[in-house]
Amino acid sequence: MIQSKVTPKNIDQLIAIIQNEFPKSKIRVTGKARTLRRQAELMAQRIRVYRLEFLKTYRRRQHIVEMDTWYSTNKGATFTQTVDEFEKIIIRARSRGALVSNHLSNTARDISWPHGTYIELDKIEARINQLGASVIREPKAAGGRHWHVDW
Numbered sequence: 001m002i003q004s005k006v007t008p009k010n011i012d013q014l015i016a017i018i019q020n021e022f023p024k025s026k027i028r029v030t031g032k033a034r035t036l037r038r039q040a041e042l043m044a045q046r047i048r049v050y051r052l053e054f055l056k057t058y059r060r061r062q063h064i065v066e067m068d069t070w071y072s073t074n075k076g077a078t079f080t081q082t083v084d085e086f087e088k089i090i091i092r093a094r095s096r097g098a099l100v101s102n103h104l105s106n107t108a109r110d111i112s113w114p115h116g117t118y119i120e121l122d123k124i125e126a127r128i129n130q131l132g133a134s135v136i137r138e139p140k141a142a143g144g145r146h147w148h149v150d151w
Contacts, residue, residue: 003127011109011151014131022124024115030146031110034103036094040087042143044079047071049142057138057148063093063100107151113139114147 003021008014019027034042047054047067058064066089071082090100102108114124125135128149136148 008131011107011133011149014128014133014151015109015111015149017131018124018128021127022114022116022120025120025124026112026115027124028112029109030112030144031103033106034101036090036104037083037087039101039104040083040090043067043090044082044086046142048079048082050140053138053140053142057136057141061093061098062096063089063098066093102150109149109151110146111149112147113137113145 006013006017008017015027015029019025043054043058046057048071051068051071055064055068067086070085070089071077074081074085077085093100094104103110114121116124121137125137125147128135132151134150136150138148139145
């Protein structure tokens with residue numbers, strides 16, 4: 001691996017550096033900026049498919065507790081009803097200044113789970129951290145396993 005001496009100016013440059021430095025990992029961008037509605041859809045999908053993964057993925061903040069409480073008391077709700085409520089919760093959270101997801105501010109990317117051994121994955125994650133971002137490994141995400149990279 002030849003490390004780039006370029007300091008990334010944004011999340012897309014960071015991902016490009018990682019793709020260049022780790023070509024065998026076959027990293028693809030699978031998720032970019034989202035609308036508030038799309039974020040609510042993805043969070044609703046995740047909690048409905050695997051609640052424990054939802055709770056493990058998101059930090060226990062007021063809006064996450066509200067989503068979990070609403071979902072737990074409305075098990076018969078449709079997907080659309082869940083999304084509608086989650087959208088309202090996100091709007092309230094953001095009005096309080098809460099960070100719901102960096103996807104809403106276009107400073108996060110989801111990438112395909114890199115190819116390689118656990119040692120190689122750890123090296124990729126360390127390099128992402130060195131470049132100024134952080135990684136959440138999401139092996140059981142409702143939409144498929146991936147890495148969430150926050151800038």
